[in-house]
Amino acid sequence: MKLFTGLSAFSITPADPSGHVDTAALARLLGRIAAAGADSIGLLGSTGAYAFLSRHERQRAVEAAMECVGGRIPVIVGVGALRTDEAQALARDARKAGANGLLLAPMSYTPLTEEEVFQHISAVAQAGELPLCIYNNPSTTRFTFTDDLLARLAAVPNIAAVKMPLPADGDFEGELRRLRSRTPDGFAIGYSGDWGAADALLAGCDAWYSVVAGLLPSEALALTRAANTRNTSEARRLDESFQPLWSLFKAFGSFRVMYAIADVLGLCEAAPPRPILPLPHRERTRVKDALDRILV
Amino acid sequence: MKLFTGLSAFSITPADPSGHVDTAALARLLGRIAAAGADSIGLLGSTGAYAFLSRHERQRAVEAAMECVGGRIPVIVGVGALRTDEAQALARDARKAGANGLLLAPMSYTPLTEEEVFQHISAVAQAGELPLCIYNNPSTTRFTFTDDLLARLAAVPNIAAVKMPLPADGDFEGELRRLRSRTPDGFAIGYSGDWGAADALLAGCDAWYSVVAGLLPSEALALTRAANTRNTSEARRLDESFQPLWSLFKAFGSFRVMYAIADVLGLCEAAPPRPILPLPHRERTRVKDALDRILV
Numbered sequence: 001m002k003l004f005t006g007l008s009a010f011s012i013t014p015a016d017p018s019g020h021v022d023t024a025a026l027a028r029l030l031g032r033i034a035a036a037g038a039d040s041i042g043l044l045g046s047t048g049a050y051a052f053l054s055r056h057e058r059q060r061a062v063e064a065a066m067e068c069v070g071g072r073i074p075v076i077v078g079v080g081a082l083r084t085d086e087a088q089a090l091a092r093d094a095r096k097a098g099a100n101g102l103l104l105a106p107m108s109y110t111p112l113t114e115e116e117v118f119q120h121i122s123a124v125a126q127a128g129e130l131p132l133c134i135y136n137n138p139s140t141t142r143f144t145f146t147d148d149l150l151a152r153l154a155a156v157p158n159i160a161a162v163k164m165p166l167p168a169d170g171d172f173e174g175e176l177r178r179l180r181s182r183t184p185d186g187f188a189i190g191y192s193g194d195w196g197a198a199d200a201l202l203a204g205c206d207a208w209y210s211v212v213a214g215l216l217p218s219e220a221l222a223l224t225r226a227a228n229t230r231n232t233s234e235a236r237r238l239d240e241s242f243q244p245l246w247s248l249f250k251a252f253g254s255f256r257v258m259y260a261i262a263d264v265l266g267l268c269e270a271a272p273p274r275p276i277l278p279l280p281h282r283e284r285t286r287v288k289d290a291l292d293r294i295l296v
Numbered sequence: 297m298k299l300f301t302g303l304s305a306f307s308i309t310p311a312d313p314s315g316h317v318d319t320a321a322l323a324r325l326l327g328r329i330a331a332a333g334a335d336s337i338g339l340l341g342s343t344g345a346y347a348f349l350s351r352h353e354r355q356r357a358v359e360a361a362m363e364c365v366g367g368r369i370p371v372i373v374g375v376g377a378l379r380t381d382e383a384q385a386l387a388r389d390a391r392k393a394g395a396n397g398l399l400l401a402p403m404s405y406t407p408l409t410e411e412e413v414f415q416h417i418s419a420v421a422q423a424g425e426l427p428l429c430i431y432n433n434p435s436t437t438r439f440t441f442t443d444d445l446l447a448r449l450a451a452v453p454n455i456a457a458v459k460m461p462l463p464a465d466g467d468f469e470g471e472l473r474r475l476r477s478r479t480p481d482g483f484a485i486g487y488s489g490d491w492g493a494a495d496a497l498l499a500g501c502d503a504w505y506s507v508v509a510g511l512l513p514s515e516a517l518a519l520t521r522a523a524n525t526r527n528t529s530e531a532r533r534l535d536e537s538f539q540p541l542w543s544l545f546k547a548f549g550s551f552r553v554m555y556a557i558a559d560v561l562g563l564c565e566a567a568p569p570r571p572i573l574p575l576p577h578r579e580r581t582r583v584k585d586a587l588d589r590i591l592v
Contacts, residue, residue: 253407
């Protein structure tokens, strides 16, 4: 199994209100993902609040992760930062701690040009000396990758994969064909946006970068394996069971909902970092009902 | 003169490639603004690269500024951060260093809800204990304030002003009338977006939050005073002289162009923080030509 294929489960990063990571709670969550048999862990992704944590706390999280699950499951670490030198430092930190791969979104404040994103990602890939997945997530970075830019980046050493948002027109097969024609053999193309995962996997993408798998790894893995073995009806049935949760993800943002799921399941009591507010208490019932549909 | 009225000149923050602020160069730039007689300084705004600087470096910049121009001209300090607790800490830092006012944009990674922005800005205003200007800048924060949210925030203690982007329909008078009807007397409404400043000032806004004034304070002040004294033809003539520069601002982003202006004028040799790239060298001639139109 290659690093950027199959089910990549993105964990939340439990932390106190001051941004101090609860490494014991994090280790428990990661241990569950490894035990379920997911193909990789996505640590410190958007779901893992990387943008809200200091370099020191991110390093603590990576070290705790490698101590807990290192060698049992590949760990891909998000190293995004607004400054190129800081993202490079985070990439070196992750490598030194034993991470298996890197994930990099072009975080921005001042909107970035294509050339700036190219140079930024190339510089981090060079500094990291690990396989790197381009994190294409316009909803948080507000940067839209063109095919030309992805093709250019795919030719840079260490850049091995892309994590795509769901295509606006829903045409996964067309997009995969287009991107594969522009990128080297072995360059892995995966998708995030959990509600599109069944379609993406059935269309033959390489990986599902899954938020829900961070807390429901077995259930997300069942969906992944059904789709990968072309068991379409089973994949559709499982996706259907997730629908109420996808509705909550779309309504409130998966970042907020994941903390509520962790709480409802009794896995940890962390809250998202302010200014992000927890899900309103009245919505907890909807979370419970959605989980009841999945955990049968 | 109230704090958030007239010409507020936003300085770049000269720093080395690692993000270490050149406080001597910063002091020179701020001294020029004070000497020109601008109404306030906007320190560590978007132009001042606040999003790219560490808390420690931001504190060094504020301390250098207050030492150089404190008491001669009010200094408004940008205290934006992705975390609420960090923005609160920056606000306390600025107050302790003697800043006169605060500027706060709802920086985001995970897109924020209205309630999150309300609570974030309110919490920072409370912690800062200084008059605070809401920094409404969708091009960098990707958050759009509704009139309802501005009205709600304008009622919060310490929140005294808003810095608005140019209205999409160009109707400054209509927007000012609408916002003034929803905000308390004395709540100051100003505009950023230098190429719309003449229109905004002639329509009777309270302040021009000016990028160009950070490096050309006398010239920006002449435009401000012409508009404030209803000398429409002179305001239009001065605005016309800025047009080639406004074109460069629109084409490359004022953040990138300002470093080139500082270089061309021999004021400092700093570059923007990576990943932001300096203006291509071939564009320097256009910058020189644009400056020749203004500095006659």
